[in-house]
Amino acid sequence: MHSEHEEAMRADFHDRQSQALKMAQPEVSDDQRYEIADHISEFDQRWASGPYADEWAFLRAAHADWHAYPEQMGRFARDLEASRDVWEDYGLTDVNRRSVTQARHIAHEERAALAALSQRQPIRRER
Numbered sequence: 001m002h003s004e005h006e007e008a009m010r011a012d013f014h015d016r017q018s019q020a021l022k023m024a025q026p027e028v029s030d031d032q033r034y035e036i037a038d039h040i041s042e043f044d045q046r047w048a049s050g051p052y053a054d055e056w057a058f059l060r061a062a063h064a065d066w067h068a069y070p071e072q073m074g075r076f077a078r079d080l081e082a083s084r085d086v087w088e089d090y091g092l093t094d095v096n097r098r099s100v101t102q103a104r105h106i107a108h109e110e111r112a113a114l115a116a117l118s119q120r121q122p123i124r125r126e127r
Helices: 003-022 030-048 053-068 070-082 084-089 094-119
Strands: none
Touching: 003 030, 003 053, 003 094, 030 053, 053 070, 053 094, 070 084, 070 094, 084 094
């Protein structure tokens, strides 16, 4: 994967996840949610059908795993950093390693944002 393509993929994934987080905002209307979902789908279609579909799928899976299994992913990330040559023998590339790191950062940001969102007071509307 060329560096400029990797940079584009990472930027698009960050934007994709920012859009997904926006959907969780209570003030977002259903129409806006549909628009956001369409935009997210565009990112997925562009990358999943292109020459870097495997890298996109790996990044999405790493992100999902950071949410579902944060402790296990933490151990995996530490092991991946400590034993790069071993993991390369299993087919993991530097792009994959950077995807694990990016997914960790984004998942952490999302958890913090969702926690802050859950602590917000509900909006009161006067009748």
